Amino acid sequence: xxxxxxxxxxxxxxxxxxxxxxxxxxxxxxxxxxxxxxxxxxxxxxxxxxxxxxxxxxxxxxxxxxxxxxxxxxxxxxxxxxxxxxxxxxxxxxxxxxxxxxxxxxxxxxxxxxxxxxxxxxxxxxxxxxxxxxxxxxxxxxxxxxxxxxxxxxxxxxxxxxxxxxxxxxxxxxxxxxxxxxxxxxxxxxxxxxxxxxxxxxxxxxxxxxxxxxxxxxxxxxxxxxxxxxxxxxxxxxxxxxxxxxxxxxxxxxxxxxxxxxxxxxxxxxxxxx
Amino acid sequence: xxxxxxxxxxxxxxxxxxxxxxxxxxxxxxxxxxxxxxxxxxxxxxxxxxxxxxxxxxxxxxxxxxxxxxxxxxxxxxxxxxxxxxx
Numbered sequence: 513x514x515x516x517x518x519x520x521x522x523x524x525x526x527x528x529x530x531x532x533x534x535x536x537x538x539x540x541x542x543x544x545x546x547x548x549x550x551x552x553x554x555x556x557x558x559x560x561x562x563x564x565x566x567x568x569x570x571x572x573x574x575x576x577x578x579x580x581x582x583x584x585x586x587x588x589x590x591x592x593x594x595x596x597x598x599x600x601x602x603x604x605x606x607x608x609x610x611x612x613x614x615x616x617x618x619x620x621x622x623x624x625x626x627x628x629x630x631x632x633x634x635x636x637x638x639x640x641x642x643x644x645x646x647x648x649x650x651x652x653x654x655x656x657x658x659x660x661x662x663x664x665x666x667x668x669x670x671x672x673x674x675x676x677x678x679x680x681x682x683x684x685x686x687x688x689x690x691x692x693x694x695x696x697x698x699x700x701x702x703x704x705x706x707x708x709x710x711x712x713x714x715x716x717x718x719x720x721x722x723x724x725x726x727x728x729x730x731x732x733x734x735x736x737x738x739x740x741x742x743x744x745x746x747x748x749x750x751x752x753x754x755x756x757x758x759x760x761x762x763x764x765x766x767x768x769x770x771x772x773x774x775x776x777x778x779x780x781x782x783x784x785x786x
Numbered sequence: 787x788x789x790x791x792x793x794x795x796x797x798x799x800x801x802x803x804x805x806x807x808x809x810x811x812x813x814x815x816x817x818x819x820x821x822x823x824x825x826x827x828x829x830x831x832x833x834x835x836x837x838x839x840x841x842x843x844x845x846x847x848x849x850x851x852x853x854x855x856x857x858x859x860x861x862x863x864x865x866x867x868x869x870x871x872x873x
Contacts, residue, residue: 517810566826573832577791586840590855593837597862604869719833720859724866726830731870737822738809741802744829748799 520742522553527567527746534571534747535754537696537711537770541747542568542689542722547780549743559736561688562729565722566740567747568689572719574751575712583712585652585705588667592677592713596691596721599681604728606686613785619683620781626697627774634767654709668704677717684718685725692718693777696770707766790839794832801825834863 526548527541534541542564549560576584651666667673676698680691692714699710729735805821812818841856 520806520810566829569829569833573791573795573829576836577795586843587849587852590840590844590852590859593859594855594862597859597866601862601865601869604866720837720863723830723833724863727863727866728870730826730830731867735826737819737826738806740826741806741809741822744826745799745802745806748795 515738519553520738523549523739523742524746524749526552527743528750528753530567531571531574531747531750532754532757533750533773534568534692535575535715535751536757537692537766537773541571541750542684543693543773543777545743545747546688547784551780551784555739558729558732558734559739562726562734563736563740563743564688565684565726565729566735567743568684568722569719569726570744570747571751572715572722574748575715575755576719581712583654583709584716585650585709585713586716588650588652588673588705589713589716591650592673592695593717593720595674595677596681596684596695596717597724599678599683600685600691600721600724601681603682603685604725606682616687616781616785619687620778620785623693623774623781624778626694626701627771627778629701630697630767630771630774634764634771651704652709663706663709665704665706665709669702673699673703681721681724684721685728688725691721693774697774700767707770711766790835791832794828794835798825798828798832801828834860837863 526545530541530544530548532541533544545564545567546560549555549563550557555563575581648666650670651664653662653664655662677691677695680694680698683689683694684691692711695714695717696707696710699705699714700707705713726735801821802825805818805825808815808818808821837856837860841853841860844850844853844856
């Protein structure tokens, strides 16, 4: 595949934008990068998917080794990772058999529905007001700079967490997205996890999930090293900016931004479906 | 967990920058592609490293159930490797 310097610069810039939004919202950024690479730059779908998964790993690594790591709920992350990696593995096996048109349609409808739910729950905080309350086996507590309070939360609807995480892992490999676009709203809106903890925990598991898919794409020869390098470096730069912005943003603003991003993603996927 | 991730992050970033600069100076250079491939493999290995670290942490805390979950995820990643090697 021939590359000009201009194309590499465009890939890097697109990666920076995707990385910034991805780290701000904990959704990986692949959901922006795949449409940009395929629709915007005309790069074939498989190298675009492989590149996107590699950038998801880069975003995840940046978030998990940065200041947000204290928000990661490691035990919940380990539980989710089993479901997402299983989903990712099944996605890799299904990749050659499913109609992509139908898949894009389902994805568009799901993201639209999640966006609507997020918008209806903008002012709902998933926290227990008593700081001495016990978070349970999978819940956690952390200090929130925004309010200066000790935040305690418990996990609700565990089967939904596992089912949604499996679907997220499956779509991650099929569509080259991080899967956080499903897990962050799911954890926040239905399962009782505050938005910042949901984003950080999701980012932790996304790296593992994306690795599962990226290994398979790499083994099949779909990774174009120069393209991937430009995108990953762009994403790393964007992630730094996103993490700084995320530390200052309030929870309501993050939820609103996530809902808007989901609407855009839904529209993009719907366009690809028809 | 932070140390392993930061190290993998820094080394892979430096190698990606070097590889890309080498490729720009001489496109299609074999050595540039070798450096880029190693950097990407290191990037892909990072989550497995921190998963191992998480498993070790749970084993130290005698939380056998969570340690088992981590080991199960590592086994699934090995499954991906097998799928990849078989095309």
